[in-house]
Amino acid sequence: MTLSPLKTEFVGDKGAVFRLALKTGLLTVVTLGFYRFWMKTRLRRYYWSAVRPGGAPFEYLGQPLEKLLGFLVAVVFMAFYIGVVNLLLMFVSFSLFQGNFVAYGLSFVGILPIIFFAQYRARRYVLARTRWRGIRFGLEPGAWGYAWRAALYWTLTILTAGLLWPLKAFALEKYRTDRTYFGSLRLHQGGRWTMLLRAMRPLYTAAGLSILGAVMLYLSENPAWMLVFLLSVPWGIYGLAFWRADSFRRLSETKELGGARLTSAPRAGRVVGIYAGGYGLIYLCISGVLMAALALVAIIAALGVSMNPDAILNGDFSSIPGWVATMIGVLTYFTVFVLWDVFHHAFVKVPMVEHFAIETALVDAQNLSDVHQRDRDEFAEAEGFADALDVGAAL
Amino acid sequence: MTPDAQEQHLFAQFVNGRDARWQRVELHVTPTALRITRPDGARIEWPFDSLRRAPDQAGRDGIVLSQAGDKLARLVLKGKGPAEQIAGLAPNLTQRPPFENLGRLLKWSAAALASVAVIIFFLVPVMANQLAEFLPPEGEKALGDTTFEQIRVALDQTGLDPVQVCDRPEGAAALAKMEVRLNPYSDLPYPIRVQVLDHPMVNAFALPGGRVILFKGLIHAAEAPEELAAVLAHEIGHVVARDPTRDALRSAGSIGVLGLLFGDFAGGTVVLFLANQLINASYSQDAETGADTYAHALLEQAGLPPSALGTMFQRLKDKHGDAEGIIAHFASHPQLEDRISAALAADTGEAPERPVLDSDEWEALRQICGEAPARIPEPTRDIPPLKEPKAPDVVPSVKKG
Numbered sequence: 001m002t003l004s005p006l007k008t009e010f011v012g013d014k015g016a017v018f019r020l021a022l023k024t025g026l027l028t029v030v031t032l033g034f035y036r037f038w039m040k041t042r043l044r045r046y047y048w049s050a051v052r053p054g055g056a057p058f059e060y061l062g063q064p065l066e067k068l069l070g071f072l073v074a075v076v077f078m079a080f081y082i083g084v085v086n087l088l089l090m091f092v093s094f095s096l097f098q099g100n101f102v103a104y105g106l107s108f109v110g111i112l113p114i115i116f117f118a119q120y121r122a123r124r125y126v127l128a129r130t131r132w133r134g135i136r137f138g139l140e141p142g143a144w145g146y147a148w149r150a151a152l153y154w155t156l157t158i159l160t161a162g163l164l165w166p167l168k169a170f171a172l173e174k175y176r177t178d179r180t181y182f183g184s185l186r187l188h189q190g191g192r193w194t195m196l197l198r199a200m201r202p203l204y205t206a207a208g209l210s211i212l213g214a215v216m217l218y219l220s221e222n223p224a225w226m227l228v229f230l231l232s233v234p235w236g237i238y239g240l241a242f243w244r245a246d247s248f249r250r251l252s253e254t255k256e257l258g259g260a261r262l263t264s265a266p267r268a269g270r271v272v273g274i275y276a277g278g279y280g281l282i283y284l285c286i287s288g289v290l291m292a293a294l295a296l297v298a299i300i301a302a303l304g305v306s307m308n309p310d311a312i313l314n315g316d317f318s319s320i321p322g323w324v325a326t327m328i329g330v331l332t333y334f335t336v337f338v339l340w341d342v343f344h345h346a347f348v349k350v351p352m353v354e355h356f357a358i359e360t361a362l363v364d365a366q367n368l369s370d371v372h373q374r375d376r377d378e379f380a381e382a383e384g385f386a387d388a389l390d391v392g393a394a395l
Numbered sequence: 396m397t398p399d400a401q402e403q404h405l406f407a408q409f410v411n412g413r414d415a416r417w418q419r420v421e422l423h424v425t426p427t428a429l430r431i432t433r434p435d436g437a438r439i440e441w442p443f444d445s446l447r448r449a450p451d452q453a454g455r456d457g458i459v460l461s462q463a464g465d466k467l468a469r470l471v472l473k474g475k476g477p478a479e480q481i482a483g484l485a486p487n488l489t490q491r492p493p494f495e496n497l498g499r500l501l502k503w504s505a506a507a508l509a510s511v512a513v514i515i516f517f518l519v520p521v522m523a524n525q526l527a528e529f530l531p532p533e534g535e536k537a538l539g540d541t542t543f544e545q546i547r548v549a550l551d552q553t554g555l556d557p558v559q560v561c562d563r564p565e566g567a568a569a570l571a572k573m574e575v576r577l578n579p580y581s582d583l584p585y586p587i588r589v590q591v592l593d594h595p596m597v598n599a600f601a602l603p604g605g606r607v608i609l610f611k612g613l614i615h616a617a618e619a620p621e622e623l624a625a626v627l628a629h630e631i632g633h634v635v636a637r638d639p640t641r642d643a644l645r646s647a648g649s650i651g652v653l654g655l656l657f658g659d660f661a662g663g664t665v666v667l668f669l670a671n672q673l674i675n676a677s678y679s680q681d682a683e684t685g686a687d688t689y690a691h692a693l694l695e696q697a698g699l700p701p702s703a704l705g706t707m708f709q710r711l712k713d714k715h716g717d718a719e720g721i722i723a724h725f726a727s728h729p730q731l732e733d734r735i736s737a738a739l740a741a742d743t744g745e746a747p748e749r750p751v752l753d754s755d756e757w758e759a760l761r762q763i764c765g766e767a768p769a770r771i772p773e774p775t776r777d778i779p780p781l782k783e784p785k786a787p788d789v790v791p792s793v794k795k796g
Contacts, residue, residue, distance in 0.1 A: 011453050011454040011455075012453045013453065013455065016453065016455075020451065032657060033657045042450070042451045043451075045449070045450060045451035045452065046451050046452070046453050047453070049449070049451075049452040049453045049454070049459070050453030050454070054417065055408070055417075056408065056410075056417050056471070057452070057453075057454075057459065057471065059449065059459070059469070063494070065494045065496070065500060066496070068500065069496060069499060069500050069503055072500070072503040072504055072506070072507040073503055073507075075507040075510065075511065075655060075656065076503065076506050076507050076510045078655055079507075079510045079511050079514050079652050079655060080510070080514060082651040082652050082654075082655050083514040083515065083518065083519050083648045083649065083651065083652045084514065084518055084519070084522065084648065086647065086648060086651050087519055087522055087523065087526070087644060087647055087648035088522075088526075090644065090647040090648075091526045091529075091530065091534075091644065094530060094534035094535075094537050094538045095529070095530055095531055095534040096534075098533050098534060098536070098537035099537055099541075100537075100541055132415075133410050133415040133416070133417045134410030134411060134412040134413075134415065134467055134468065134469055135410075135412075135414070135415045182415075183414075183415060368415050369414060369415050369416045369417075370414065370415075371414060371415040372413065372414055373412060373413050373414070373467070380496065380499070388655055
């Protein structure tokens with residue numbers, strides 16, 4: 001019987017993820033998007049295998065072609081909705097309201113339940129293709145039950161201006177967790193939704209501060225209240241990071257699997273640091289790439305006769321012929337698009353996954369060895385609907 | 396393999412895929428296989444040629460091995476040395492099992508293509524044609540405004556060269572005079588709104604709700620105001636027939652479906668825009684003939700020669716006969732000859748009693764965007780096909796057929 005906690009190792013590496021994301025991202029652009037199924041699969045394999053509770057890596061076994069198949073299945077059903085229903089909505093919206101915003105709004109509301117449905121199905125697919133210590137995870141069917149609950153809790157959250165966000169977060173997490181299996185063992189989400197109220201505290205106080213500041217500024221015109229209002233912004237950002245870390249901790253520590261439990265201690269300060277550092281680096285790198293592109297254009301201009309390099313470096317592009325401008329524009333667009341994703345993986349996702357992984361450990365796991373394998377969940381639709389709606393699960 | 400290496404004790408972690416035990420096992424390299432000795436002493440052998448390596452795994456050293464045919468058991472080796480040693484012995488490490496559902500994949504591919512094709516080429520056009528009849532004038536105008544902004548954005552893809560609306564007052568007055576002379580108002584539930592875009596393309600198109608867009612390049616390509624008036628009359632013909640409304644509704648339906656197909660891999664916009672161009676490239680032959688016929692009548696009623704439409708087409712054909720891009724489609728097509736002769740046939744042969752614009756007004760219109768070239772410019776060759784606008788339509792009938 002081992003009683004020491006199984007700590008989680010993280011063996012991922014920014015450089016490796018950078019290379020993998022760059023390679024697969026470029027292939028995705030070159031194939032007009034169809035390589036995205038391979039890209040997603042390969043990146044997941046990497047991340048999964050990097051996270052190793054008790055030294056044992058997760059393994060992701062999803063296949064690109066089954067994702068393509070699932071996507072095609074979703075297209076058959078969704079094309080009708082997107083084409084015909086959207087056309088009708090557009091017609092009604094322009095006829096009655098002289099604008100397309102009503103159509104977009106209705107179309108979005110109409111598709112929300114399908115989005116929730118798709119998210120649950122995508123989670124089922126991902127869990128069914130995830131193994132740890134050779135044992136499959138699984139998620140019971142229940143996508144429609146999830147969809148109406150999600151719609152209900154989201155409505156409550158919006159109606160209360162976000163005050164009931166913890167209720168929504170807890171209820172949906174419990175619905176998912178209680179239907180999750182590790183092999184023959186079922187997970188259980190304990191705790192109550194009110195425990196998440198504390199995780200929201202900085203966000204609540206930030207919201208309170210900004211309302212107070214705005215109201216008092218309006219009433220008294222004393223500029224000191226401006227300071228209070230401005231202060232609520234960084235406090236709110238910290239609040240978001242605190243929610244992320246603390247809600248994860250509380251929800252993890254109240255999960256239970258055959259007597260085994262999780263301990264978790266992610267830190268809000270570190271989460272803020274990863275975001276600030278990560279996005280700062282992304283900003284620097286993308287700017288660098290753009291500057292290099294601009295310099296390249298100026299060099300080409302200096303070699304040719306028709307363009308004016310000095311003007312280009314000063315931001316005056318009128319001397320660039322139309323087709324060159326178009327080509328540069330298209331190339332820059334795709335480069336920035338791909339690089340954004342690549343840098344985001346390397347500078348934000350990797351450190352974030354690492355932090356949450358190494359701060360989480362499994363305790364009292366001695367019964368887990370008795371877990372038996374569960375049958376393969378064929379699930380040919382894969383995450384097709386989520387992919388078609390572009391609401392895929394994280395990673 | 397030296398005897399020494401065979402004596403080495405290699406260790407790895409093993410999972411059998413039936414239960415969750417994470418076992419430390421000892422490995423031995425035999426001449427043909429990897430022998431795995433479990434803690435209870437049980438031995439299994441994985442022949443080297445059956446070893447497979449899990450792809451895209453994290454960790455600088457170490458590998459995850461499985462055996463072909465066994466989907467569950469795994470061997471996790473840590474450390475560079477052992478991993479490389481085993482990898483050197485196994486010839487088929489990177490071989491993948493074949494995909495089992497190929498038939499199904501093909502079936503659903505066909506179904507997805509068929510579904511998209513039926514919706515884009517049949518259902519959406521049929522519905523758009525029907526709905527366009529019922530869209531109230533205010534709705535049409537709103538649709539036109541939205542589409543106009545989208546087109547301006549699309550023309551400005553590079554972000555380097557925003558397309559301006561030209562509105563020098565003298566030129567605008569001349570344009571208004573031309574419009575009043577044509578006097579199409581009895582046919583329309585809303586006023587016509589003519590705008591000039593500062594863009595070298597030789598083109599013009601109509602949008603829902605009475606918007607007509609002329610490109611600067613077209614104004615400069617016309618040699619007489621009557622020719623421009625003829626093109627304007629042709630575009631008004633499209634507006635009266637509600638062709639642009641049909642087209643806009645059609646693209647509203649099909650653009651989302653294409654977005655679905657291509658996913659959001661690059662914001663989707665560029666590919667979407669291009670793909671939608673291909674599908675929505677033109678009005679039908681009938682719509683073009685209809686707009687021409689309407690233009691002939693309108694010109695005649697205004698005391699202007701319908702043949703100007705033919706002259707304009709002929710000039711574009713002569714000028715840009717070998718040019719690239721849109722003009723090529725337009726100039727090489729025999730249908731154009733028909734349109735030219737139809738325009739000439741519709742002419743009564745009488746010269747206009749009074750020109751549509753006097754020479755000062757015509758010069759003002761030519762300079763509506765600023766300094767105009769003194770003479771008609773050579774074909775502009777630097778227009779990329781990318782910049783083709785939605786439903787480019789002096790050109791259009793030609794693309795079909």
